[in-house]
Amino acid sequence: MNKLHRSAVIAITALAMAGCNTAPSRPEAGPGGCKPLGGESSRNSNTTNAAIGAVAGGVLGAVVGGKVANRSSVGARNGLLLGALAGGLAGSQFNSMIGMTEQNDGSVKLNIPGSVMFRSGSADISSEFGSTLDSVADTIKEYCGLTATVTGHTDSTGTPEGNRKLSADRARSVSNYLVSRGVDPSRLQQSGRGQDEPVATNATDAGRAQNRRVEIFVRPPAS
Numbered sequence: 001m002n003k004l005h006r007s008a009v010i011a012i013t014a015l016a017m018a019g020c021n022t023a024p025s026r027p028e029a030g031p032g033g034c035k036p037l038g039g040e041s042s043r044n045s046n047t048t049n050a051a052i053g054a055v056a057g058g059v060l061g062a063v064v065g066g067k068v069a070n071r072s073s074v075g076a077r078n079g080l081l082l083g084a085l086a087g088g089l090a091g092s093q094f095n096s097m098i099g100m101t102e103q104n105d106g107s108v109k110l111n112i113p114g115s116v117m118f119r120s121g122s123a124d125i126s127s128e129f130g131s132t133l134d135s136v137a138d139t140i141k142e143y144c145g146l147t148a149t150v151t152g153h154t155d156s157t158g159t160p161e162g163n164r165k166l167s168a169d170r171a172r173s174v175s176n177y178l179v180s181r182g183v184d185p186s187r188l189q190q191s192g193r194g195q196d197e198p199v200a201t202n203a204t205d206a207g208r209a210q211n212r213r214v215e216i217f218v219r220p221p222a223s
Contacts, residue, residue, distance in 0.1 A: 034144035037220055038080045078102045081220050084143060085110065088135040093128075107149075107219040110136070114154075114170070114212035123169035125177055133174065136216065137181035145221025148183075150174045150190040153197055153215070155208035160194055168192025170214055 082100065085108060089095050099111035117129045125133070140146045152167030152174075171190035179185050200207035 035142060037084065037143045037146070078106060078108060078220070081108050081146075081218065084139050085136075085218060088139040089132065092132040092135060094132050098132075103217065105219075107217040110216040110218065112214045112216070113209065114214060115209065117174075117214060118170060121166070123166065123173045125173055130177070133177050134181055136218075137178045137183050140178070140183050140187065140218065141181075147187045147219045148178070148189075149217045149219075150178075150188065151215045151217070152190075152192045153199075153211060153213050154195050155198070155211040156195045156202040157208065160196075164192055164194035164196075166192070167194050174214060174216070 082102065085100060089098060092098070094112075094116050097113055097116055099109070101109045101111065103109055117125055119126065136148075140148055150171045152169075152171035154163040154167050156163070158166075168191065171192050175185075175188045175190040178188060195202070195211070198207075198211045199213075200210040202208050202211060
């Protein structure tokens with residue numbers, strides 16, 4: 001992670017934590033009771049998240065720069081989405097370990113180290129991480145049209161076939177957990193990429209730890 005990206009994550013986290021004490025409680029989302037992302041009801045009841053989103057969109061906009069097409073449109077929507085996710089995750093004990101990155105397609109990627117979510121070689125979600133996924137589920141439910149894709153990754157230890165199965169099982173476990181917390185399954189997709197998409201070298205322990213991860217891509221509704 002480069003210096004600017006680290007600063008962006010720190011800024012978002014700091015704003016989210018500062019807003020915890022003043023933001024109104026998140027209402028339960030019932031059937032048909034979701035709010036438009038950036039809509040009037042959302043702005044009125046989530047002032048803190050909107051402020052976080054504005055700063056997050058600006059800071060992360062500097063990180064991705066011209067790589068995002070239609071910067072003004074995508075950046076504005078992603079700023080609101082970043083704010084919603086940052087606000088939801090502010091109270092998680094794993095907040096500082098979860099990377100949050102704006103993507104070129106308009107989604108926001110949550111990058112979660114596999115070590116905090118699963119035991120080694122297991123696809124069972126740790127009880128300690130459940131409350132963090134609850135926050136992700138609440139955010140997806142709260143805002144109309146949000147969808148998510150869960151993607152599992154492994155390091156190169158073991159066989160390619162075994163790693164592909166483990167990554168798919170982990171992605172499925174996360175999706176099933178979100179569904180169990182009320183997310184409509186039609187708003188979720190999942191896939192396992194095994195060891196095929198490393199983000200670091202598999203030649204070191206530190207690199208392998210980075211490659212063992214789950215990514216949740218949260219997408220705003222099409223404008």
